[in-house]
Amino acid sequence: MKTAMSTMNAIAHDRYGEADALAPVTLPVPSPGPRDVLVEVEAAALNPADVFKMRGQPRVLRLAGGLTRPTVRVRGSDMAGTVVAVGAEVTHWRAGDRVFGEARSGSLAEYALARDDRVARIPDAVTPADAAASVMAALAARDGLAAAGIAPGADATGKRVLVIGASGGIGSFAVQLAKHAGAHVTGVCSGRNADAVRALGADGVVDYTRESVTDLPAWFDVIFDNVGAVPMEELHALTSPTGMVLPNSGLAGADGGPLMKVLRANARRFLLRRRYRTFLSMPSTAALAEIAGALADGTLSPLVDAVLPLARGSEAMSRVASGHARGKVVVVV
Numbered sequence: 001m002k003t004a005m006s007t008m009n010a011i012a013h014d015r016y017g018e019a020d021a022l023a024p025v026t027l028p029v030p031s032p033g034p035r036d037v038l039v040e041v042e043a044a045a046l047n048p049a050d051v052f053k054m055r056g057q058p059r060v061l062r063l064a065g066g067l068t069r070p071t072v073r074v075r076g077s078d079m080a081g082t083v084v085a086v087g088a089e090v091t092h093w094r095a096g097d098r099v100f101g102e103a104r105s106g107s108l109a110e111y112a113l114a115r116d117d118r119v120a121r122i123p124d125a126v127t128p129a130d131a132a133a134s135v136m137a138a139l140a141a142r143d144g145l146a147a148a149g150i151a152p153g154a155d156a157t158g159k160r161v162l163v164i165g166a167s168g169g170i171g172s173f174a175v176q177l178a179k180h181a182g183a184h185v186t187g188v189c190s191g192r193n194a195d196a197v198r199a200l201g202a203d204g205v206v207d208y209t210r211e212s213v214t215d216l217p218a219w220f221d222v223i224f225d226n227v228g229a230v231p232m233e234e235l236h237a238l239t240s241p242t243g244m245v246l247p248n249s250g251l252a253g254a255d256g257g258p259l260m261k262v263l264r265a266n267a268r269r270f271l272l273r274r275r276y277r278t279f280l281s282m283p284s285t286a287a288l289a290e291i292a293g294a295l296a297d298g299t300l301s302p303l304v305d306a307v308l309p310l311a312r313g314s315e316a317m318s319r320v321a322s323g324h325a326r327g328k329v330v331v332v333v
């Protein structure tokens, strides 16, 4: 563990825009508030949520994130590293603890602040890169499947699960979790990712560049859509009589942006009695500890698109912004 410094290297932006708005900067090391831990970051991982914050889109996000420029300048939230200082009210963590979770000050930096109840311990057998890669995406996969009736520990034998975006961050974890629960899993991705998705455990793969998802039989118990390229009504038509669709946003898509999609899904659920389920995944120490256990025992293993150094943070973000990363983009610090 290094001695805490007063300044740090970070990747930050002062204007909303594409990845070229992000640049290496030197910033003061943030000071922990009463319930914060200060973590010396070893690895960070990126998500579409970081792209939304980078672009300031959907624009409604700017109400919380800064109307004309980002108030938190450092992007990234998933991180893993070592606690170097704790706030006055923190009792559970101390300097030297290896933790992973959600940084509230941005994770593309040498140091990051996290609330004490949004981190969990990294098991000895798990690398910081794998831990960081599993924060938001693995939790969302777990929470989405749970919303569709496949909670951790559930027996999904006999259920048919369709994962759209199976080679993405969430999809790659969802394939593994649904398979572990005993489900029959079909993954949707492009042909270049078909082998990777099969290696995650998928029983079948649909190459969306050659076949239309809408030609599949109407027998799915769960359709976990992480892309949004197919209108949700068309996905609903592919469900079994009790099956449900998880319209999990998407960077853009046929049903509008992520917030509009959630509103539409819930409106149709109540007005048209469609079987849509939306969910909002939030990290907690308990949920992250569950993910840590699954990483340690081999139930989960992140699919990693690329591992890049902090200085190439902008390039890392543009890989995620493309919408075609194969699994997680990890940044080592």
Ligand SMILES: NC(=O)c1ccc[n+]([C@@H]2O[C@H](COP(=O)([O-])OP(=O)(O)OC[C@H]3O[C@@H](n4cnc5c(N)ncnc54)[C@H](OP(=O)(O)O)[C@@H]3O)[C@@H](O)[C@H]2O)c1
Pocket: 047, 048, 049, 136, 137, 140, 164, 165, 166, 167, 168, 169, 170, 171, 188, 189, 190, 191, 192, 193, 208, 226, 227, 229, 248, 249, 250, 251, 258, 279, 280, 281, 282, 320, 323, 324, 325, 326, 327
């Ligand atoms: N509800 C929540 O709490 C929650 C939490 C976190 C994230 N999210 C949302 O979940 C969504 C997915 O996140 P993610 O991290 O999984 O995204 P991601 O990793 O960026 O997804 C990229 C993957 O999508 C695949 N893809 C692109 N177009 C496709 C298509 N038409 N059909 C099938 N696959 C396609 C790509 O494969 P190819 O290169 O082969 O095309 C790529 O591997 C995002 O919109 C995010 O905002 C929701």
